[in-house]
Amino acid sequence: MLRDVQEILFDEKAIAQIVTKIGKQITEDYRGKDLLLIGILKGANVFMADLMRKIDIPVQIDFMAVSSYGMSTESSGVVRILKDLEHSIAGKHILIVEDIVDTGLTLHYLMDNLISRGAASVASCTLLDKPDRRKVDVNMRYVGSVIPDVFIVGYGIDYAEKYRNLPYIASLKPEVYTK
Numbered sequence: 719m720l721r722d723v724q725e726i727l728f729d730e731k732a733i734a735q736i737v738t739k740i741g742k743q744i745t746e747d748y749r750g751k752d753l754l755l756i757g758i759l760k761g762a763n764v765f766m767a768d769l770m771r772k773i774d775i776p777v778q779i780d781f782m783a784v785s786s787y788g789m790s791t792e793s794s795g796v797v798r799i800l801k802d803l804e805h806s807i808a809g810k811h812i813l814i815v816e817d818i819v820d821t822g823l824t825l826h827y828l829m830d831n832l833i834s835r836g837a838a839s840v841a842s843c844t845l846l847d848k849p850d851r852r853k854v855d856v857n858m859r860y861v862g863s864v865i866p867d868v869f870i871v872g873y874g875i876d877y878a879e880k881y882r883n884l885p886y887i888a889s890l891k892p893e894v895y896t897k
């Protein structure tokens with residue numbers, strides 16, 4: 719796998735620092751509230767696992783899976799729910815946990831969808847933000863780091879379902895996309 723990596727953008731230590739900082743902010747902002755974290759599978763799985771352990775108030779968790787890119791590196795713009803929540807979210811404070819926001823289409827759809835289910839509030843948290851390719855405006859309360867328009871993998875994030883298990887976040891060599 720390492721031979722496919724072009725550059726490591728965030729190593730394990732850098733990621734841990736970002737996650738700890740966001741966890742502290744969430745702890746302060748949601749103290750005394752009924753917080754439900756909704757992780758977006760599969761990409762946010764690793765981030766979610768680390769982030770929830772840096773939040774020092776009671777939280778509940780749930781997951782949704784939505785289709786985004788399929789096996790390509792371009793968003794289709796069509797969002798489909800592949801796995802839905804287990805319980806009603808009426809009256810709950812929702813924090814969507816995303817790995818990366820690119821065009822914004824996925825998060826925009828999810829926020830609208832969850833608001834329409836009667837949540838008390840819906841906010842979002844993303845580890846990485848790639849604003850260069852944004853197609854719709856989305857409001858993110860917590861952003862780990864803003865990155866340029868490079869396709870990245872690792873720490874849960876894939877290319878064609880590979881590289882999710884890398885403990886760091888890295889760009890791939892161009893030849894990986896063409897082979």
Ligand code: IMP
Nearest residue numbers: 761793818819820821822823824869870
């Ligand atoms: P959006 O709908 O275009 O904002 O895309 C959001 C989803 O696309 C993310 O949750 C990721 O699963 C995927 N994605 C966006 N950028 C990248 C990337 O650089 N590498 C891998 N997946 C990405």
Ligand code: MG
Nearest residue numbers: 761786787876
């Ligand atoms: Mg993906």
